[in-house]
Amino acid sequence: MNFPSWTLLxxxxxxxxxIGSLYGLLGLGLSLSWGMLRQINLAHFALAFLxxxxxxxxxxxxxxxxxxxxxxxxxxxxxxGVLMQWLLSRFAISPFNSLLVTFGLTVIIESSIQWxxxxxFRNLESSYGDMKFKIGTLYLPLPELLTLLISIALSLSTWxxxxxxxxxxAMRAAAEDGxxxxxxxxxxxxxxxxxxxxxxxFAGVAGLCLALSYTLxxxxxxxxxxxxxxxxMIGGLGNPLGPLVAGIVIGVAEAMTMALISPAWAPxxxxxxxxxxxxxxxxxx
Amino acid sequence: MRxxxxxxxxxxxLALAAVPFLGLPPFYESFLYLIFSAxxxxxxxxxxxxxxxxxxxxxxxxxxxxxxxTATLAxxxxxxxxxxxxxxxxxxxxxxxxxxxxxxxxxxxRGELFALLTLAVTFVLATIVLNTPIDGGQGVSLxxxxxxxILSSPSSTLYILGLGMALLTLWISYRIYGSKLGTGLFxxxxxxxxxxxxxxxxxxxxLMAFGLSSGLAGIAGGIHAMxxxxxxxxxxxxxxVPLNVVLMSVLGGTRHWLGPAVGATVITGLLYGFTAGDxxxxxxxxVGLILIVVILFMPEGLLGRFIPRLQRRRxxxxxxxxxxxxxxxxxxxAPAETLLKISGLAKAFNGLQALDGADVEVRRGEILGLVxxxxxxxxxxxxLVSGHYRSDSGNIVFAGRDITGLAAHAVAxxxxxxxYQIPRPFAHFTVLQNVTLPAMFGRAALDRVAAESExxxxxxxxxxxxxxxxxxxxxxxxQRKFLELARALAAxxxxxxxxxxxxxxxxxxxxxxxxxxxxxRDRGATIVFVEHVMHAVMELSDRIVVLNYGKVIAEGRPDxxxxxxxxxxxxxxxxxx
Numbered sequence: 124m125n126f127p128s129w130t131l132l133x134x135x136x137x138x139x140x141x142i143g144s145l146y147g148l149l150g151l152g153l154s155l156s157w158g159m160l161r162q163i164n165l166a167h168f169a170l171a172f173l174x175x176x177x178x179x180x181x182x183x184x185x186x187x188x189x190x191x192x193x194x195x196x197x198x199x200x201x202x203x204g205v206l207m208q209w210l211l212s213r214f215a216i217s218p219f220n221s222l223l224v225t226f227g228l229t230v231i232i233e234s235s236i237q238w239x240x241x242x243x244f245r246n247l248e249s250s251y252g253d254m255k256f257k258i259g260t261l262y263l264p265l266p267e268l269l270t271l272l273i274s275i276a277l278s279l280s281t282w283x284x285x286x287x288x289x290x291x292x293a294m295r296a297a298a299e300d301g302x303x304x305x306x307x308x309x310x311x312x313x314x315x316x317x318x319x320x321x322x323x324x325f326a327g328v329a330g331l332c333l334a335l336s337y338t339l340x341x342x343x344x345x346x347x348x349x350x351x352x353x354x355x356m357i358g359g360l361g362n363p364l365g366p367l368v369a370g371i372v373i374g375v376a377e378a379m380t381m382a383l384i385s386p387a388w389a390p391x392x393x394x395x396x397x398x399x400x401x402x403x404x405x406x407x408x
Numbered sequence: 409m410r411x412x413x414x415x416x417x418x419x420x421x422l423a424l425a426a427v428p429f430l431g432l433p434p435f436y437e438s439f440l441y442l443i444f445s446a447x448x449x450x451x452x453x454x455x456x457x458x459x460x461x462x463x464x465x466x467x468x469x470x471x472x473x474x475x476x477x478t479a480t481l482a483x484x485x486x487x488x489x490x491x492x493x494x495x496x497x498x499x500x501x502x503x504x505x506x507x508x509x510x511x512x513x514x515x516x517x518r519g520e521l522f523a524l525l526t527l528a529v530t531f532v533l534a535t536i537v538l539n540t541p542i543d544g545g546q547g548v549s550l551x552x553x554x555x556x557x558i559l560s561s562p563s564s565t566l567y568i569l570g571l572g573m574a575l576l577t578l579w580i581s582y583r584i585y586g587s588k589l590g591t592g593l594f595x596x597x598x599x600x601x602x603x604x605x606x607x608x609x610x611x612x613x614x615l616m617a618f619g620l621s622s623g624l625a626g627i628a629g630g631i632h633a634m635x636x637x638x639x640x641x642x643x644x645x646x647x648x649v650p651l652n653v654v655l656m657s658v659l660g661g662t663r664h665w666l667g668p669a670v671g672a673t674v675i676t677g678l679l680y681g682f683t684a685g686d687x688x689x690x691x692x693x694x695v696g697l698i699l700i701v702v703i704l705f706m707p708e709g710l711l712g713r714f715i716p717r718l719q720r721r722r723x724x725x726x727x728x729x730x731x732x733x734x735x736x737x738x739x740x741x742a743p744a745e746t747l748l749k750i751s752g753l754a755k756a757f758n759g760l761q762a763l764d765g766a767d768v769e770v771r772r773g774e775i776l777g778l779v780x781x782x783x784x785x786x787x788x789x790x791x792l793v794s795g796h797y798r799s800d801s802g803n804i805v806f807a808g809r810d811i812t813g814l815a816a817h818a819v820a821x822x823x824x825x826x827x828y829q830i831p832r833p834f835a836h837f838t839v840l841q842n843v844t845l846p847a848m849f850g851r852a853a854l855d856r857v858a859a860e861s862e863x864x865x866x867x868x869x870x871x872x873x874x875x876x877x878x879x880x881x882x883x884x885x886x887q888r889k890f891l892e893l894a895r896a897l898a899a900x901x902x903x904x905x906x907x908x909x910x911x912x913x914x915x916x917x918x919x920x921x922x923x924x925x926x927x928x929r930d931r932g933a934t935i936v937f938v939e940h941v942m943h944a945v946m947e948l949s950d951r952i953v954v955l956n957y958g959k960v961i962a963e964g965r966p967d968x969x970x971x972x973x974x975x976x977x978x979x980x981x982x983x984x985x
Binding site for chain 1: 463510511514519520521523524525527528529531532534535536538539545646647648651654655658689690692693695696697698699700703704707
């Protein structure tokens with residue numbers, strides 16, 4: 124095996140951090156709804172892709188700036204999340220059944236995407252795509268850099284919200300023991316609606332980042348599930364910083380595997396990590 | 409004559425076997441083959457996941473392992489195709505048992521974690537296959553592999569193989585459904601801890617189910633490799649395979665052997681209908697919508713909704729026909745003999761010393777009252793003796809045999825039965841089935857028929873005879889407590905551990921329960937009972953052991969022990985000077 128150059132390694136490390144931050148961003152909403160609402164929301168991925176396609180549509184057809192599309196996407200997705208929670212809470216379903224129901228939803232969203240935008244690959248061509256920073260011999264593409272910054276900002280502010288505000292404390296109390304929290308005057312239903320709305324809005328943000336850096340096709344929805352679940356489980360359910368940290372660890376590990384061994388072996392890293400975490404920490408998650 | 413469900417399936421199978429001779433275009437055979445394949449996949453998945461409740465998302469991995477086994481053996485090593493099928497089944501079964509042996513060791517494996525683990529296994533396997541010469545990234549072509557001429561055309565041959573496999577899988581699933589293994593798996597589904605304590609070897613049963621389930625999927629994969637004749641990693645190990653399998657089974661009903669087959673037929677037909685009508689995208693959306701509607705409005709599935717009513721009706725007539733047979737009474741031996749000897753037993757939970765070197769002796773034929781304030785270690789003692797927890801140190805010798813560290817089901821087999829303070833019946837079992845299970849798996853180890861009449865006897869004994877066909881949710885607390893008692897008794901234990909059977913009962917119900925416990929002892933059982941209702945303890949116990957902070961502080965005859973100052977202090981506090 125010939126050892127790759129330091130530049131290549133450095134670039135791999137960077138790209139690992141970049142993709143890891145997207146894992147973290149996708150995992151943030153997933154972790155919140157799993158850890159705090161006890162719902163395994165598979166539809167989160169489909170929602171993120173819907174967001175990506177909407178960004179694509181608004182940018183290329185309407186001519187908006189990619190970042191400006193959030194003005195449209197965030198409220199819509201928030202409303203969708205609230206609506207979904209409102210529906211699901213009427214049926215008091217188990218975590219496992221929530222997985223099946225949201226899978227159904229995933230399939231419906233995927234079909235809708237395919238129907239509207241066809242199964243062809245779509246690529247968002249924005250002014251961001253061409254912008255690159257250069258530090259020494261390393262390139263920092265702007266879309267990836269944006270993803271990293273957004274992911275850090277959202278994870279940190281969610282963490283701060285849950286930790287330092289009354290609203291966040293009430294959310295954590297409701298997640299810990301809903302009945303007791305209700306007895307102390309916490310409006311559990313409202314909080315659940317809010318949390319679900321937030322998670323869905325996060326999916327919209329993740330969608331924007333997906334659209335900026337990746338080529339879109341409906342079937343790609345499923346490609347992210349395994350790796351992001353790994354980040355969520357490793358990061359700890361309901362912990363807003365967990366997915367980001369775990370995502371970057373996985374991303375870097377994958378990138379190093381690609382650089383040092385072979386790109387095709389990369390999936391083994393995340394899933395072996397996932398299996399290991401599940402086996403050793405099944406009691407605590 | 410009324411045709412039974414399995415009989416009907418057999419007749420339908422024979423009729424379908426005639427299809428290749430009708431001279432239809434190959435297209436029909438291929439379409440039916442796809443249904444058969446889906447039936448095998450969904451039904452085999454259900455043997456583990458539907459019966460035991462551990463939903464696997466890794467069925468695609470076992471299907472894929474079978475496909476690649478056949479592809480490798482037939483495509484590269486040119487083994488005859490039919491010979492590769494047993495190998496495909498074996499490899500997949502071994503893979504399933506291997507995964508199960510690791511995963512089922514986890515004490516608190518929740519359903520969603522099992523689903524994720526099995527899904528992760530799928531992707532790991534896919535990566536390995538892709539990067540090794542098994543696939544090499546190119547895919548494996550089987551177009552050069554000769555298909556044995558079972559029937560005149562290749563499509564007919566694959567059709568008949570698929571049909572045979574579907575019938576075999578349905579038959580196996582049906583047999584397990586009515587077998588001891590099936591009963592054990594359904595008990596695991598409802599409450600795994602209780603099943604284990606009642607004598608179900610849960611670990612072994614789950615492994616057996618996993619092995620069978622994955623093995624059958626492997627054979628189906630082997631046949632399917634030949635059907636599609638070009639095997640690629642991307643198509644084989646996708647997340648779509650397991651999700652479709654789960655969808656089919658849930659739609660049809662996972663608590664019935666035929667449910668998944670019904671779901672598989674409906675979904676395959678539906679998807680095909682949309683594809684043929686040039687609306688494949690709409691078809692997928694429709695499947696998604698069906699899944700949502702079924703989970704929300706019919707979580708028990710199509711068959712789960714319609715079949716139980718029929719079964720319940722048939723059950724009633726069967727029960728009234730059986731007359732209760734009294735069990736063999738055990739002659740009460742000399743009371744001095746030691747039945748259970750606990751020495752130096754200790755157990756800590758996260759640093760909290762629940763039991764701190766307790767020594768307790770139980771003599772054959774006596775009623776031993778175990779008392780002490782809340783948190784003194786009484787329930788921990790019961791949990792340790794019954795094998796639910798493993799002790800940190802100390803010994804438990806039962807009937808001359810060291811049972812320390814034995815698995816709970818082995819302890820049950822040895823002749824120890826327990827009740828739970830908060831009744832934990834199997835929610836989907838009828839009252840009679842709830843009591844029949846321990847008679848089958850406990851010390852008595854009866855066959856189903858004998859176990860049922862044994863169960864009926866104890867239902868009469870505890871006054872639940874007319875509730876035999878009710879579900880536990882229809883019982884009040886008093887009746888549930890007696891159901892717990894009947895379950896423990898049906899195992900014919902030589903030692904009975906009663907954990908607060910009287911708590912929550914009204915005074916008149918307590919009197920009834922006390923006379924019942926006396927009657928049980930008169931039949932030769934030895935009883936240890938944990939209780940807070942003091943007058944019952946004083947009235948029933950031959951001896952009393954008092955625990956405090958995990959240690960035995962007093963032991964002896966009831967009226968004597970309760971007068972001792974250290975016991976009074978524990979219960980009432982220190983007198984002020």
